[in-house]
Amino acid sequence: MLPEIGQFSLILACILSLLQTVYPLYGVHTGHQGAIRSAKIFTILQFVAVATSFVILSYSFLINDFTIGYIATNSNSALPWYYRLSAVWGAHEGSLLLWVFLLSTWSIAVALMSKRLPIESVARVLAVLGLLAFGFYLFVILTSNPFDRTLPYFPIDGRDLNPLLQDFGLVIHPPMLYMGYVGFSVAFAFAIAALLEGRLDSAWAKWSRPWTMAAWMFLTVGIALGSWWAYYELGWGGWWFWDPVENASFMPWLAGTALIHSLAVSEKRGVFKSWTVLLALSAFSLSLLGTFLVRSGVLVSVHAFASDPTRGLFILGFLVLVIGGSLLLYAIQASKVKSRGRYQLVSRESVLLINNILLIAALIVVLLGTLLPLVHKEIGLGSISIGEPFFNRMFTILIVPFALFVGVGSLFRWKRQQLNDLKKPLTMILILSTLSTVIFLFTFAPSLTWLAVMGTFLGFWIIVGVIYEIYLRSTHRHRFSKGVMKLGNSHWAMSFGHFGLAVMIIGITMTQNYSIEKDVKLAVGQHIAFEHYDFHFDQVKPHNGQNYTATMGVFTVKKDQQEIAVMEAEKRIYTVQRMPMTEAAINAGFTRDLYIAMGEQLPDGAWAVRIYYKPFIRWIWLGPLLMAFGGLLMLCDRRYRSKKDNIENSENKPAPVGGTDA
Amino acid sequence: MNPRRKKRLLITSSLIVGLSVAIGLTLFALQQNIDLFYTPDEIINGKNETGIKPEVGQRLRVGGMVLNGSVQRDPESLKVSFDLIDNKAGQVTVYFDGILPDLFREGQGIVAQGVLKSRNAIDAFEVLAKHDEEYMPPEVADALKGMDHLKTQQSN
Numbered sequence: 001m002l003p004e005i006g007q008f009s010l011i012l013a014c015i016l017s018l019l020q021t022v023y024p025l026y027g028v029h030t031g032h033q034g035a036i037r038s039a040k041i042f043t044i045l046q047f048v049a050v051a052t053s054f055v056i057l058s059y060s061f062l063i064n065d066f067t068i069g070y071i072a073t074n075s076n077s078a079l080p081w082y083y084r085l086s087a088v089w090g091a092h093e094g095s096l097l098l099w100v101f102l103l104s105t106w107s108i109a110v111a112l113m114s115k116r117l118p119i120e121s122v123a124r125v126l127a128v129l130g131l132l133a134f135g136f137y138l139f140v141i142l143t144s145n146p147f148d149r150t151l152p153y154f155p156i157d158g159r160d161l162n163p164l165l166q167d168f169g170l171v172i173h174p175p176m177l178y179m180g181y182v183g184f185s186v187a188f189a190f191a192i193a194a195l196l197e198g199r200l201d202s203a204w205a206k207w208s209r210p211w212t213m214a215a216w217m218f219l220t221v222g223i224a225l226g227s228w229w230a231y232y233e234l235g236w237g238g239w240w241f242w243d244p245v246e247n248a249s250f251m252p253w254l255a256g257t258a259l260i261h262s263l264a265v266s267e268k269r270g271v272f273k274s275w276t277v278l279l280a281l282s283a284f285s286l287s288l289l290g291t292f293l294v295r296s297g298v299l300v301s302v303h304a305f306a307s308d309p310t311r312g313l314f315i316l317g318f319l320v321l322v323i324g325g326s327l328l329l330y331a332i333q334a335s336k337v338k339s340r341g342r343y344q345l346v347s348r349e350s351v352l353l354i355n356n357i358l359l360i361a362a363l364i365v366v367l368l369g370t371l372l373p374l375v376h377k378e379i380g381l382g383s384i385s386i387g388e389p390f391f392n393r394m395f396t397i398l399i400v401p402f403a404l405f406v407g408v409g410s411l412f413r414w415k416r417q418q419l420n421d422l423k424k425p426l427t428m429i430l431i432l433s434t435l436s437t438v439i440f441l442f443t444f445a446p447s448l449t450w451l452a453v454m455g456t457f458l459g460f461w462i463i464v465g466v467i468y469e470i471y472l473r474s475t476h477r478h479r480f481s482k483g484v485m486k487l488g489n490s491h492w493a494m495s496f497g498h499f500g501l502a503v504m505i506i507g508i509t510m511t512q513n514y515s516i517e518k519d520v521k522l523a524v525g526q527h528i529a530f531e532h533y534d535f536h537f538d539q540v541k542p543h544n545g546q547n548y549t550a551t552m553g554v555f556t557v558k559k560d561q562q563e564i565a566v567m568e569a570e571k572r573i574y575t576v577q578r579m580p581m582t583e584a585a586i587n588a589g590f591t592r593d594l595y596i597a598m599g600e601q602l603p604d605g606a607w608a609v610r611i612y613y614k615p616f617i618r619w620i621w622l623g624p625l626l627m628a629f630g631g632l633l634m635l636c637d638r639r640y641r642s643k644k645d646n647i648e649n650s651e652n653k654p655a656p657v658g659g660t661d662a
Numbered sequence: 663m664n665p666r667r668k669k670r671l672l673i674t675s676s677l678i679v680g681l682s683v684a685i686g687l688t689l690f691a692l693q694q695n696i697d698l699f700y701t702p703d704e705i706i707n708g709k710n711e712t713g714i715k716p717e718v719g720q721r722l723r724v725g726g727m728v729l730n731g732s733v734q735r736d737p738e739s740l741k742v743s744f745d746l747i748d749n750k751a752g753q754v755t756v757y758f759d760g761i762l763p764d765l766f767r768e769g770q771g772i773v774a775q776g777v778l779k780s781r782n783a784i785d786a787f788e789v790l791a792k793h794d795e796e797y798m799p800p801e802v803a804d805a806l807k808g809m810d811h812l813k814t815q816q817s818n
Binding site for chain 2: 235357361364365368372380381384385386388389390394519521579580581599600603604608609
């Protein structure tokens with residue numbers, strides 16, 4: 001009975017989403033106030049309906065209702081309760097339900113938190129969100145219904161969740177990532193609404209900015225979590241594989257990063273507006289493209305769990321409609337957009353333009369590398385794969401100008417910057433960052449490669465640039481201690497964002513250049529030593545978990561003869577699916593990780609073992625966390641919260657010249 | 663020329679130059695990193711679509727089924743070799759030095775990436791097995807079509 005209610009409320013939500021589109025748009029068109037106001041009501045009702053559906057599916061997972069086909073395939077009564085809950089989004093149907101649920105969550109957030117926006121604008125935005133939701137509801141209901149029953153011959157127990165997904169990282173990675181993906185729909189809806197209205201002004205940029213930032217923040221955390229999970233769960237110590245599905249999440253992130261910068265310019269200076277709109281459309285379109293690539297099964301990847309051609313076709317159709325429709329609207333309406341502001345070649349506007357160009361270049365590189373194999377195959381030239389070196393080389397090239405501009409970009413003034421005024425700060429930054437690089441590498445690097453020198457230098461260039469800029473701003477009018485307190489949240493947001501990037505660059509540089517990776521054959525009692533470390537293989541013992549049996553290799557690690565850790569690496573066999581899994585032992589540290597993963601047992605009884613030394617790998621995830629924290633700071637900025645703020649006022653007021661933050 | 667036009671010209675021309683350099687670099691990097699996929703039969707007899715045989719020294723990917731009883735290990739190190747077959751006549755030997763994936767088994771479909779060492783031997787730097795019991799890369803599935811009886815015999 002309960003699943004039928006879930007199914008029913010899903011259909012109800014679908015109908016409500018259509019009403020949420022049609023009625024408010026009709027209202028806006030005819031000026032019917034009641035219809036305009038209905039947008040909010042439909043949004044709330046739709047949320048209640050889809051939330052009911054989602055809760056029922058989760059509850060059915062908890063009580064092991066194997067009469068539901070989806071649960072029978074993806075859960076098992078031996079699964080711990082928290083994995084039963086996260087199994088809701090462990091495969092195709094449920095993750096789509098999560099998708100629409102989150103879309104509805106974002107919609108209701110827009111409905112409830114946009115009190116200061118004109119009611120017509122909110123109605124339009126909600127209508128667009130309703131239409132998107134409608135498309136996805138149809139998709140779920142028609143092609144991927146999570147409530148399909150297995151009756152009358154239901155199984156006694158389920159086939160279990162894929163052991164790869166039985167992990168804390170996978171409990172939170174998909175919701176975070178989806179919050180990001182789906183969140184860009186809000187920026188998309190704002191852009192479409194503005195295009196429909198034919199009015200793109202600074203107010204529009206100001207409204208969509210916090211929403212975009214929130215979505216970007218979630219996506220950043222989501223991607224970082226995915227990378228972290230891959231590192232410790234896949235058992236070969238990599239943190240990014242340029243796997244098509246990783247790329248699918250990275251592309252909206254690049255577009256989103258360009259968007260938050262471009263929005264800043266549009267809000268402050270009223271320029272780049274049509275470009276910003278295009279980015280808002282792209283960010284969400286790329287999210288959809290990612291969904292298509294992942295869900296259609298056209299890609300070979302760890303994530304490709306559903307390869308049902310009708311599903312692929314449906315998303316492809318939806319994708320074409322959304323992208324085609326929005327671009328058409330853009331083509332018709334964009335000419336109405338006039339950018340009022342003027343700026344000189346050397347100005348902060350230009351620097352941000354360069355930032356955007358580089359981000360889009362990176363986006364194109366990823367897009368090319370991801371889609372080319374598909375195209376190549378479709379036109380009958382056979383299957384190909386694009387190797388990691390392609391991406392690595394391209395990003396190594398692109399990051400240089402990008403980091404150089406990030407480091408000093410915030411020193412540039414809006415409108416116009418005298419290059420002469422930058423001489424002193426640039427020299428200071430150059431000297432200080434070179435000095436830091438030398439000290440850092442002298443302390444942590446065993447040898448020098450020019451890539452390591454370059455990467456570290458770029459990281460410190462940004463860090464020194466950020467700190468120097470904070471110093472300059474703080475001492476502009478006050479003493480440092482007083483001035484630094486007066487810096488706005490947005491300013492700190494920018495500083496943290498850039499600082500996070502620097503931390504990540506240093507992390508990547510150190511990990512890529514100074515990792516030591518040994519795949520060795522070890523028998524119990526043997527040991528291997530490199531650098532200052534000595535790994536002794538003590539014993540192998542059995543170990544049993546709730547739903548798996550494991551063989552555990554125990555290693556004692558010494559550094560310079562001092563014992564620093566006992567590490568236990570497991571080889572698990574999950575009992576239901578009889579699937580072997582490697583559970584790496586990781587000794588984490590701020591400046592280095594030690595990583596041991598058991599391979600297979602060889603015929604003579606010895607084990608194949610991976611022993612890795614990964615310097616500064618934590619920084620790769622610390623960086624994105626700092627960036628996301630920056631995003632959070634911006635969301636807390638008073639400008640986006642104050643209710644008193646008058647819209648009419650902010651709309652036509654010329655942007656402050658030489659504003660202090662962006 | 664007035665300053666505004668001059669500025670625009672400067673921006674446009676630098677954009678064009680930058681773009682062409684970028685495209686050139688990208689294509690160059692791409693060209694070096696495209697790995698074609700072959701089945702064992704295609705390595706020996708040329709690709710189905712084009713009839714082109716891979717050259718010795720070329721980077722490529724190969725997918726097929728691990729022949730039963732062909733896995734040979736070096737007793738001193740992690741060096742291992744095994745034969746790959748497909749649903750046609752092809753058979754090639756893959757050499758690998760490292761740790762095989764968890765799901766690597768005889769009679770199982772795998773993908774190896776590496777360099778063609780001789781007409782029928784590959785030096786692999788990466789060996790991938792399917793991720794779970796249900797999933798197999800489509801290329802491998804194609805190459806193994808009709809060999810199901812072998813798979814069911816061996817995967818238990």
